[in-house]
Amino acid sequence: MTETFYALLPDRAVIRVSGPDRVSFLQGLVSNNIETVTAEQSSYGALLSPQGKFLFDFFVYQQDEDSLLIECEYGQDGARAAELFKKLRMYKLRAKVELADITDSYDVIAVFGKDALSALSLTDTPGTTSAFATGIKAVDPRLAAMGARVLLPKNSLAEMAAIGAQEGTVEAYHEMRVALGVANGSEELEIDRAILLENGFEELNGVDFKKGCFMGQELTARTKYRGLVRKRLLPIKIEGLAPKPGATIMNGDKEAGIIRSVHGDGGLALIRLERISDDAELLADGAKIAVTVPDWVSLPEKSA
The missing domain is CATH 2.40.30.160 (Elongation Factor Tu (Ef-tu); domain 3)
Structure with a gap:
């Protein structure tokens, strides 16, 4: 029996950044190289204060040829996602980008366990990404031992059973995460x-x-x-x-x-x-x- 678990992560939000300046806009703000984000490679990075202190961390995926998705903290009553959205909108200025909070359209799922990556037909290279049903699957860009992250349209969790994943708990995911030494944002x-x-x-x-x-x-x-x-x-x-x-x-x-x-x-x-x-x-x-x-x-x- 494979050891693959999934947990729906309720404290995650999704913001779409679209338009011709989407990459250059984020490139000047984010700690990682947004130019490396493709349909085959996702990224992890942070937005800092001008003084270099942590404000937000997030994952960046390519949704399509015109749009990037930022998966970030939701926070209590959505406060963290709202703060990030506000910050991005403030820096937008004349950049040709459109911002949209599409959290209500997506589930963010952690897939973990020793067989998680093979169950999703993913390699063990951090950030490796491909389509999954009508969503996205990616090896955790931080550390392959963390498993994978999956973004699926709401009400699509049946796709997890289709790969043989058992429903786990959010707490089991976090116990695994802290044992590996990986932070969970704020x-x-x-x-x-x-x-x-x-x-x-x-x-x-x-x-x-x-x-x-x-x-x-x-x-x-x-x-x-x-x-x-x-x-x-x-x-x-x-x-x-x-x-x-x-x-x-x-x-x-x-x-x-x-x-x-x-x-x-x-x-x-x-x-x-x-x-x-x-x-x-x-x-x-x-x-x-x-x-x-x-x-x-x-x-x-x-x-x-």
Whole structure:
């Protein structure tokens, strides 16, 4: 029996960007190279403040030859999607683009499990994309181990049963996600405070340093080339009563990090790299905390 699960993600929205300037419009704003987005390749990136701090992250797909789709956070009562839509409209100026919130037309589905990509006839190359029924299927552009993302018109979930996928839970998806060390937008990334490279965006294909200027590029590039990454968002395992997000992780009398999310007995935490070691005893609100470093994470070398 194949191990393929799917979960409808209710906290996702879809914005369509169409018109002749759609690529150049987004190219000057987004951290990744929008020119690489095709019917065969999707992308992950972020919109930053002018000061280089995180505002929104999202996936970009090609819907057709005239339209791109941005899959982003929905937020409480749609607030996050509305904020992103407003921001894009503000930057639109004279660009020949049309913006439309088409969230009501699409379901966003996570497909995960060890057989997820083969069930969808996808390779293990992040971002690989093709048509799926009347929608889109794509290997998660961040990390193939995350599985795939599927955008389908509403009321098309029967297509998931057709590939042999079993209905899973959103929580099972998030437990898998945090174990891999991958953030879920503003759940773990502080709005107007988080820095991309502290949260894995370079390794997760979310920023292109060769594409040219984008909003907030200066701080992002300076962080990279001056080696200024001192913290990283990393998976944690929790032994004991799980602390709430926002709890401080202590190494003795020194602050070692902040818990950003908890799912099951794991979660994600922003960790001060100089405060952790193999023999560190980390505690948060009485619970024991163990930090893990996924294979895809590249940490700065420790000085001798």
